Amino acid sequence: DSGVTQTPKHLITATGQRVTLRCSPRSGDLSVYWYQQSLDQGLQFLIQYYNGEERAKGNILERFSAQQFPDLHSELNLSSLELGDSALYFCASSVKLGRGGDNEQFFGPGTRLTVL
Amino acid sequence: KNQVEQSPQSLIILEGKNCTLQCNYTVSPFSNLRWYKQDTGRGPVSLTIMTFSENTKSNGRYTATLDADTKQSSLHITASQLSDSASYICVVSAGSNYQLIWGAGTKLIIKP
Numbered sequence: 001d002s003g004v005t006q007t008p009k010h011l012i013t014a015t016g017q018r019v020t021l022r023c024s025p026r027s028g029d030l031s032v033y034w035y036q037q038s039l040d041q042g043l044q045f046l047i048q049y050y051n052g053e054e055r056a057k058g059n060i061l062e063r064f065s066a067q068q069f070p071d072l073h074s075e076l077n078l079s080s081l082e083l084g085d086s087a088l089y090f091c092a093s094s095v096k097l098g099r100g101g102d103n104e105q106f107f108g109p110g111t112r113l114t115v116l
Numbered sequence: 117k118n119q120v121e122q123s124p125q126s127l128i129i130l131e132g133k134n135c136t137l138q139c140n141y142t143v144s145p146f147s148n149l150r151w152y153k154q155d156t157g158r159g160p161v162s163l164t165i166m167t168f169s170e171n172t173k174s175n176g177r178y179t180a181t182l183d184a185d186t187k188q189s190s191l192h193i194t195a196s197q198l199s200d201s202a203s204y205i206c207v208v209s210a211g212s213n214y215q216l217i218w219g220a221g222t223k224l225i226i227k228p
Contacts, residue, residue: 002159042205042220043160056215090159104150107159 003027004108006091012114018079021111025072025093031055032074033092033105034066043090049074081115088112118143120208120219128225133196137222139189139206147209151180151191154203154221163191163204193224201226 003026013019025032034046036059045058049068060066063081068074078085089112092105120141129135141149148167152160164173164180166189172181177194193200206219 002161004159043218045216045218088157092159104162104165107161110157110159112157 002106006108021076023091029093035090038087122219126223143210152205
């Protein structure tokens, strides 16, 4: 158990809909990362937040948005869903911004999104 | 362009055998290199991390090597077990903002 929690574990929805994925980082971790992993594909970095502020953006679609709240939990909002958005969505947290050789990301169990 | 390439894409070996996974990177400036293990459907878990000055690091039956001159890393697994079946991902941290460059992973299958 990494200490990172994600809800829900599974989500099934229809095309065109909007969903919200939630992540609670490890106690004390200030940085949160979101990743997308399609079937049999590698992890794709979406976005990073540090202490409530956006710090880095990856291959995140305009239909997707995220935020980190004062209590440090984060939400990833996916709208106008398409079939191709079906994937595992992972959240990870780390203590720092991602700097330093000893900084490690701890991953949550993921949310499996199925768009029908 | 910063890139991390891993080989082979997939590998099948018999239980008890050793294997070596490769990672080549074209990342500059280099900060550190990490190997993750990802079980199917689960989040990745860090195995080892190496900075520029480190040539080798072990974690149980896993031994990672780094050659910063040739920009190559390898992950050697000794006496493989069925539980080693997973994807192994090489991740390089780069630049002043420590951007993470993820490899596509090597899918390892251990057969009894």
